[in-house]
Amino acid sequence: xxxxxxxxxxxxxxxxxxxxxxxxxxxxxxxxxxxxxxxxxxxxxxxxxxxxxxxxxxxxxxxxxxxxxxxxxxxxxxxxxx
Numbered sequence: 001x002x003x004x005x006x007x008x009x010x011x012x013x014x015x016x017x018x019x020x021x022x023x024x025x026x027x028x029x030x031x032x033x034x035x036x037x038x039x040x041x042x043x044x045x046x047x048x049x050x051x052x053x054x055x056x057x058x059x060x061x062x063x064x065x066x067x068x069x070x071x072x073x074x075x076x077x078x079x080x081x082x
Contacts, residue, residue, distance in 0.1 A: 019047075021055055026077045029055050030070065034063040 025045055032041050033056040042052045056062070059082055060073055076082045 023077060023080070026055065026059060026082065027074060030059055030061055030074045030077055033061045034065065 025047075028045060029041065029052060033052065038049050038052050042049045045052065059077070061070065065073075073082065
């Protein structure tokens with residue numbers, strides 16, 4: 001049997017506004033992350049620095065990524081594969 005917990009304060013709390021990453025946002029991160037300061041990328045995208053870092057990591061982008069690998073990731077984003 002499943003036990004259900006009901007907390008009235010949480011039931012009435014607003015749902016967070018989740019903003020999904022557009023293809024253009026991902027392309028910006030893939031293009032500039034590791035090449036420009038993360039704070040500037042975050043400010044441009046109106047995201048937190050942590051959000052930009054997390055997205056870069058999920059895309060496979062890091063500071064030491066060779067340009068050929070970066071271009072491959074960018075092509076995959078453009079093709080809707082990431």
